[in-house]
Amino acid sequence: MLRSEFELLLNKTFSPSRFQDYAPNGLQVEGKKEINRVVTGVTASQALINAAIDYKADAIFVHHGYFWKNEDPRIMGMKYRRIAALIKNDINLYGYHLPLDAHPALGNNAGLANAIGLINRSGLQVGVAIEESIGIVGELIEPVSADVFRRMIETAVDRNVLFERVNDQTIQRVALCTGGAQSYIEQAVAAGADVFITGEVSEQTIHIAREMGIHFVAAGHHATERFGARSVAAYLTNECGLDAVFVDIENPA
Structure with missing residues (x-):
């Protein structure tokens, strides 16, 4: 070619x-x-x-x-x-x-969503694409405990992750945006997610997760x-x- x-x-x-x-x-x-x-x-x-x-x-x-x-x-x-x-x-x-983050089939976010089995997907608006969002909001087939979800994520990215468990609630609605998207946690809350997955973590992100009641996962910039x-x-x-x-x-x- x-x-x-x-x-x-x-x-x-x-x-x-x-x-x-x-x-x-x-x-x-x-x-x-x-x-x-x-x-x-x-x-x-x-x-x-x-x-x-x-x-x-x-x-x-x-x-x-x-x-x-x-x-x-x-x-x-x-x-x-x-x-x-x-x-x-x-x-x-x-x-x-x-463009690689956002692609609906070949993208980073699509790949991570596939790996954990998200269904009923929609976009997580982060304001960087003209026609569509980059992140994804979706649902697991059934609710799982935080401990089970952590194991799912670690299997998907083949590494240990930082998992901030903020309460005892089960997880079904998931928001994710790979790489260095930790600042989009408030969009995840607005989308009604039980957990937000990204690659990196900043100090303030943990406080936001705790105070807004959303589980948070930093699974690695490279890994995601x-x-x-x-x-x-x-x-x-x-x-x-x-x-x-x-x-x-x-x-x-």
Whole structure:
């Protein structure tokens, strides 16, 4: 597939123009014209680039790419080494941030919702998408205790989580928004959720959870955002005929 065709495919799939994002979505570093092998991952770290070089990939697809708003624009140090490795090896870098969070089938939030079996889903409005929300509100088939729910989440993300249990109420209505979305806890309360799941936690979030009576889960920024890149690799392989593989660079955050 030509590089231009690949970007058209991704833009058609993720519709980045719908989002007011913090970094450019789409092709961020240009490489070879023809793409057959793709590595997907959460973040375009040096370790992921090295894995792509070893895999002889033509392109990398990530959730966290480069050129974030308000960052130092100079290409020096770590940024230079990363970009130099991409250019030297003629590897294209594609980054899709909020569009990958929001995609109803391939997205991070959809993947986490699938993993815990949410039904009757609707959007959790967080004010960053023009046409649709990024987070999800849904329900478990039946109520479960906080202890059971914690085990469900830890199985879904394959790691221990921070779980702030605020009362003895069972959990059925769930709100979630992966990554660094801890500030959306009040939207979760407004949506009538029994629990809010995200990736990170801030000090004040625990107080909000306690005072507003909503269970809170910080399941890891990286852990909650592996779902999208993994789904994209499967999609590119099974639906688009490319040789794509998800590479998980371990990260405890």
